Amino acid sequence: MKVQVTPxxxxxxxxxxxxxKEEFDNPTAAKRAAAKIIKSAKSLGLSPYKxxxxxxxxxxxxxxxxxxxEQYLIFYEVNEDTDIVNIVNVFHSKQNYINKxxxxxxxxxDIDEENLEGE
Numbered sequence: 001m002k003v004q005v006t007p008x009x010x011x012x013x014x015x016x017x018x019x020x021k022e023e024f025d026n027p028t029a030a031k032r033a034a035a036k037i038i039k040s041a042k043s044l045g046l047s048p049y050k051x052x053x054x055x056x057x058x059x060x061x062x063x064x065x066x067x068x069x070e071q072y073l074i075f076y077e078v079n080e081d082t083d084i085v086n087i088v089n090v091f092h093s094k095q096n097y098i099n100k101x102x103x104x105x106x107x108x109x110d111i112d113e114e115n116l117e118g119e
Contacts, residue, residue, distance in 0.1 A: 001078070003045045005038075005087040009075075012090040013037055016072070033072075037090055040069040041076070044085045048078045060102055064088060073097060 005013075013034050021030035044050070044067065051067035051074070054060055067074040075089045075097075091097035098105055 001045045001048050001083050001085050003042050003085045003087065005041060006089075009041075009087040009089050016090065016092065037069055037072055037074065040067060041074055041087045041090075044074075044076060044087075048085050051076065058098060058105075060098070060105060062102070064101070068093075075101065 016037070017030045017034040019030075020033055021027045024030075049065070051065040054062050054064040054066055054075070057066070063077050064075050065078065067076065071093045073091050073093055074087060075091070077086045077088060079086065089097070089101065091100070
């Protein structure tokens with residue numbers, strides 16, 4: 001499959017690179033991080049379903065899949081009709097990526113209230 005990186009995903013990678021370069025004063029690490037993300041994204045052309053389903057993981061009605069590359073999450077869609085993998089966004093795992101992609105989404109937790117009160 002062909003891999004296409006959308007403009008928002010390109011900007012995400014650029015932002016990650018800039019952040020590492022400026023925050024840690026390490027341009028080499030910044031370029032290396034960006035290169036690893038791009039390499040992982042390109043690998044989806046050969047194995048488009050190696051990432052997990054966002055719908056299955058979070059219960060969100062979406063076709064997005066997620067590939068984890070170290071501390072980064074690559075959100076993408078597979079279009080079998082066009083034989084294209086679209087890289088949609090890239091986030092650091094500590095970012096609030098679900099609310100950025102799906103504003104207003106609320107997790108539904110299955111919590112046993114009795115266990116919250118302590119023992």
